[in-house]
Amino acid sequence: MDGKTIVHCTFERHAEPILDIFNDAILNSTALFDYKPRTSESMVAWFDAKRAGGFPVIGVEDSEGRLLAFGSYGTFRAWPAYKYTVEHSVYVHKDHRKKGLGRDVMCELIATARQKDVHAMIGGIEATNTGSIVLHEKIGFKHVGTLPQVGFKFSRWLDLAFYQLLLESPARPVED
Numbered sequence: 001m002d003g004k005t006i007v008h009c010t011f012e013r014h015a016e017p018i019l020d021i022f023n024d025a026i027l028n029s030t031a032l033f034d035y036k037p038r039t040s041e042s043m044v045a046w047f048d049a050k051r052a053g054g055f056p057v058i059g060v061e062d063s064e065g066r067l068l069a070f071g072s073y074g075t076f077r078a079w080p081a082y083k084y085t086v087e088h089s090v091y092v093h094k095d096h097r098k099k100g101l102g103r104d105v106m107c108e109l110i111a112t113a114r115q116k117d118v119h120a121m122i123g124g125i126e127a128t129n130t131g132s133i134v135l136h137e138k139i140g141f142k143h144v145g146t147l148p149q150v151g152f153k154f155s156r157w158l159d160l161a162f163y164q165l166l167l168e169s170p171a172r173p174v175e176d
Contacts, residue, residue: 003062003063004060004061004062004063004068004101004104005060005061005063006058006059006060006104006105006108007058007059007060007061008056008057008058008059009057009058009059009067009070010047011043011044011047014057014059014067014070015040015043015044015047016040016043017066017067017093018043018057018059018067018070018091019038019040019042019043020093021067021069021070021091021092021093021094022037022038022091023037023038024093024094025091026038028094029129030126030128030129030151030153030154030158031091031126031129031132033126033151033153033158035153049074050072050074053074053075054116055072055073055074055086056072056073056109056112057070057071057072058070058071058072058105058108058109058112059071059105060101060104060105067093068092068093068096068101069090069091069092069093069096069101069102069104069105070090070091070105071088071089071090071091071102071105071106071108071109072088072089072109073086073087073088073089073109073113073118073121074086074087075087076120076122080175080176081175084117084118084119084120084170084173085118085119085120085121085122086113086118086120086121086122087121087122087123087124088106088109088121088122088123089123090102090105090106090109090132092105097131098131102132102135103135103138103139106135106136106139107139109121110139110165110167113167113169114167114168114169117169117170117171118167118169119166119167119169119170119173120164120165120166120167121141121164121165121167122162122163122164123136123141123162123163123164124160124161124162125160125161125162125163126151126158126159126160126161127146127158127159127160127161128159133161133163136163136165137163139165140165141163141164141165142163142164142165143161143162143163144162144163144164145161145162146159146160146161146162147159147160147162
């Protein structure tokens with residue numbers, strides 16, 4: 001990672017660059033199934049939810065402190081039995097794709113998930129996003145199912161493919 005640093009993102013330092021990356025993905029890709037750009041105010045709730053859930057927001061900065069990529073995970077489903085499962089997302093700035101930054105963020109998210117006793121990581125990927133699919137498969141994720149035509153964006157139906165990585169943690173899962 002020549003001149004690049006893994007960082008734990010904060011609202012104060014990273015909300016605006018994360019918002020810029022989100023909004024580019026919304027307007028120009030099927031990585032997010034949103035239609036309209038998010039507002040600066042939406043980032044307050046986003047970061048608050050990450051903080052309240054104890055979920056990481058991990059980024060990669062260049063040598064000048066610019067955010068090039070970021071990722072996070074959060075609640076997969078809101079029922080207690082899913083407490084060892086998270087759904088993750090990774091986004092790379094449009095000018096810095098295909099440089100291994102998504103992999104760097106993913107590996108850091110996986111390491112953090114292990115430390116936090118996560119057992120299953122789930123990625124929901126638009127089924128024609130081959131770059132993301134290849135990245136997930138190279139890291140060890142397995143395709144576990146596809147939901148056909150569950151999204152509609154850019155005047156076409158979108159399929160949502162699910163990829164899963166099972167971790168060896170937690171050592172002693174409990175029901176509580």
